[in-house]
Amino acid sequence: xxxxxxxxLLNLLSRASGVATHTRRWADALEGTGAxxxxxxxxxxxxxxxxxxxxxxxxxxxxxxxxxxxxxxxxNHIVAAGSVAAAIARIGERFPDVPVQVExxxxxxxxxxIAAGARFLMLDNMSADAMAALAAEVRSGERGSGEGxxxxxxxxxxxxxxxxxxxGLTLANVRDVAATGVDFMSVGALTHSSPIVDLGLxxx
Numbered sequence: 001x002x003x004x005x006x007x008x009l010l011n012l013l014s015r016a017s018g019v020a021t022h023t024r025r026w027a028d029a030l031e032g033t034g035a036x037x038x039x040x041x042x043x044x045x046x047x048x049x050x051x052x053x054x055x056x057x058x059x060x061x062x063x064x065x066x067x068x069x070x071x072x073x074x075x076n077h078i079v080a081a082g083s084v085a086a087a088i089a090r091i092g093e094r095f096p097d098v099p100v101q102v103e104x105x106x107x108x109x110x111x112x113x114i115a116a117g118a119r120f121l122m123l124d125n126m127s128a129d130a131m132a133a134l135a136a137e138v139r140s141g142e143r144g145s146g147e148g149x150x151x152x153x154x155x156x157x158x159x160x161x162x163x164x165x166x167x168g169l170t171l172a173n174v175r176d177v178a179a180t181g182v183d184f185m186s187v188g189a190l191t192h193s194s195p196i197v198d199l200g201l202x203x204x
Contacts, residue, residue: 006201015047016054017197023058023190029171033178035185038063038164042188051191063186071095072122073102073113084109085116092117103166107134114138114161125167128180135163135181 026037039055039062041048052062064070071091073084081087084102091100101120102113107130110121123131138161164184165177177185 002201010199010201012047012050014196014199015044016050016057017199018194019051019054019191020058021197022194023055023060025171026174026185026187026190027059029174030178030185033175035178035182036061037190038184038186039190040186040188041066042192044191055190058190060190061184063184069098071098071100073100073118075103075105075124078109084112088113088116088118101164107137110134110138114141119160120162120164122164122166122186123182126165128173128176131163131165131177131182132180138163139181 023037023039030037037060039052039060041064043051048065052065055062064072073087073091077087078084081090084104088100088102091098099120100118101122102109102118103122103124104110104113105124105126110123113121123134126134142160162184163182164186165180165182166186169177169185169187174185
């Protein structure tokens with residue numbers, strides 16, 4: 001019976017161990033910075049729960065499990081809706097209880113998203129300098145509001161705005177990006193490009 005299930009179990013364990021090991025490298029690289037590494041939905045078909053569990057074991061954080069638990073506004077949605085604010089408004093009209101995350105490519109888009117009520121911004125392929133300047137602006141608005149992390153002040157009448165760096169991230173630049181003041185870094189490679197850990201089963 002053991003030999004019948006051996007290869008399937010070893011494949012799954014090797015895959016999960018590879019994801020956890022890769023994630024641990026990112027978590028260790030970010031240690032002490034205050035930023036956390038996130039996974040994405042870029043998982044192996046049928047193995048999402050396993051791979052996301054492996055990310056948690058490795059010290060990472062699951063961003064979302066599917067399309068159902070978070071509405072993500074990306075470039076195509078912005079174009080289709082006509083603007084960042086319009087895209088956010090359409091989601092709010094149909095799904096008012098679903099959290100909204102907005103991918104922005106410029107400070108202007110970020111300001112528009114915050115003014116429209118977004119609490120989570122994905123800074124897509126921004127330079128470290130641009131992210132640092134935007135983070136400083138956002139945090140300054142939060143402090144000026146007189147509200148805490150869960151308050152309702154800040155730019156556009158919001159409270160805490162979470163910032164995520166996405167695109168162009170490597171283990172070589174991760175601490176530099178963390179120093180910009182972002183809260184998270186999303187790394188699709190955790191689940192779509194982690195090398196397996198080569199495991200074997202030998203009977204004594």
